[in-house]
């Protein structure tokens with residue numbers, strides 16, 4: 001500790017950093033030198049030491065207290081404060097100096113009803129870390145309110161449901177160019193939605209089934225389970241039995257969904273083609289309750305694993321029934337009974353134990369048990385009595401969207417109710433369009449799409465997102481109006497969410513900073529990609545590079561070429577743009593260069609992560625650490641006596657030779673004796689010859705005075721430690737996994 005040997009007074013006390021050098025010491029600086037020259041030290045060494053020892057005067061002693069300013073106090077190793085012992089001692093002194101009256105005043109208590117609050121016993125002040133005030137949530141998001149709307153509701157009814165006055169709703173109606181005469185006027189469901197959007201309220205469209213034909217519909221199924229348990233293989237195997245595969249000679253395109261038909265019964269099952277929980281929860285988050293049944297894939301040789309439990313939780317929270325597919329039953333180590341037992345322990349009530357959850361043993365690799373799985377799904381669908389309105393305007397959800405060079409934005413949708421007809425105007429999320437073409441899963445154009453039928457639609461003006469709802473509107477004008485209204489609402493919501501996230505992140509960052517002792521910087525990124533799924537995957541991959549020092553903030557992710565608004569956004573928040581599988585035109589590149597926005601074009605995810613990883617390393621502030629920069633050996637010791645001419649009030653100078661690296665005056669000195677650290681403290685003075693020096697290199701001799709230490713011995717080793725900034729590292733493994741190691 002820097003404050004060892006505190007009992008010693010005189011010049012030693014003055015070496016303590018932060019204390020004032022007493023005048024008495026100054027007076028005795030030109031003093032006798034008693035040198036204890038070691039037997040090992042040669043004559044020449046002791047002579048040269050004696051020369052620079054002469055230089056240890058007041059000037060040099062005061063210099064080191066100034067040089068202390070350059071000492072790195074913000075390191076992770078140590079801080080220099082007055083020690084508890086020093087402060088306690090100061091207090092003792094202060095007590096002694098108090099007059100009798102003063103001491104009495106301290107002890108006399110005030111009599112009466114209100115006694116003076118007793119002074120707390122003096123404790124040495126503890127250096128309390130600065131705790132920054134918590135950031136207040138400035139932008140509190142509006143409480144999410146959702147109201148049901150329906151065709152033909154009155155303005156008064158909407159006012160009642162939304163809580164907004166009729167007058168305000170009427171003024172909005174005037175603004176959007178709609179006519180009205182009274183509050184009892186009926187309005188269309190599209191106008192009702194537009195009004196609700198303008199006042200920041202979400203809507204749920206209610207479709208009347210009155211007078212419509214309601215028929216059984218096929219179930220829509222999602223496959224979930226633990227990684228490597230065979231979800232993709234099972235989907236592949238099922239796809240090979242699909243209608244598309246049969247009709248197109250086994251060649252199927254990945255279009256987001258496929259239908260497996262049962263020729264005997266004339267029934268069918270629609271499978272969503274995106275396995276995994278992310279797609280499922282993303283769709284749910286966007287309000288799309290597309291999935292009717294979850295197929296839970298569990299490998300018979302592996303059993304219930306963390307993501308199996310996650311899938312169960314997803315299905316339960318969405319209130320979607322499960323059918324278990326025990327896969328890999330062809331494997332020698334397969335133990336379906338064990339899987340069943342594990343599932344039962346997780347609260348899955350299998351049919352075997354009298355519950356209602358079916359479990360089927362399959363092998364995706366050998367395509368066995370698939371018919372049994374399909375049967376189980378149909379049975380489950382019958383149990384659920386799935387029915388849908390067939391006629392009337394369609395209600396549908398987007399399961400996947402992509403941009404096609406020739407055909408523009410394309411979306412794979414699944415109709416939930418009603419019938420979608422070619423030529424209709426639709427609004428999807430905040431996009432709109434006229435249905436130029438509808439294609440079924442084998443790419444054949446069709447005029448209409450009925451419930452549970454996955455189709456690809458063409459004719460949209462922009463690219464929608466997975467989970468967006470599809471609604472049919474009466475005219476192009478309505479479609480435009482509603483799409484504009486939704487865009488405004490979504491943008492408002494987005495900004496609010498971004499602001500909330502920014503404030504939360506700033507608060508979290510401040511917490512990390514105060515805990516970890518370093519500043520966390522932000523790396524804002526705008527992601528652009530060719531398809532929406534890829535943009536999401538790229539954003540997720542970039543987020544894995546998040547580290548305690550650099551926060552990867554995906555400010556926006558979208559589809560298509562880099563637009564001017566992307567550049568504006570990137571410029572406004574100091575972001576770089578990641579363009580994945582996106583062609584960068586020369587004009588876009590030029591604009592980016594003009595706006596000083598860094599653009600990363602990539603087609604291989606690993607290369608992209610490597611680039612961004614390196615950028616993160618560059619941006620990271622790093623952590624300050626102490627590193628041994630040099631070593632010196634003590635060859636002789638010189639003592640300068642203090643005023644009282646005793647050894648206690650003098651100062652010891654170590655005559656050393658730098659054996660390795662360099663010894664710096666601003667460094668932290670560590671004294672080792674027989675390999676053990678006996679003292680650590682700052683360097684009070686460093687001299688070569690008579691000169692104060694900042695550093696001494698390898699092979700040179702020097703005189704060194706260390707903090708409070710007076711007990712050097714010949715053969716001691718003095719290590720000089722200096723702060724270095726250690727930056728994080730970008731680590732990549734052979735499997736392609738990457739991370740930032742701090």
Ligand code: GDP
Nearest residue numbers: 226227228229230231232233327328363364365
């Ligand atoms: P996912 O991560 O759940 O989509 O799993 P995959 O479908 O990618 O399968 C992971 C591995 O398990 C692959 O090597 C498959 O070949 C293998 N696999 C999948 N199903 C079976 C099966 O029924 N039997 C055997 N023996 N291997 C399978």
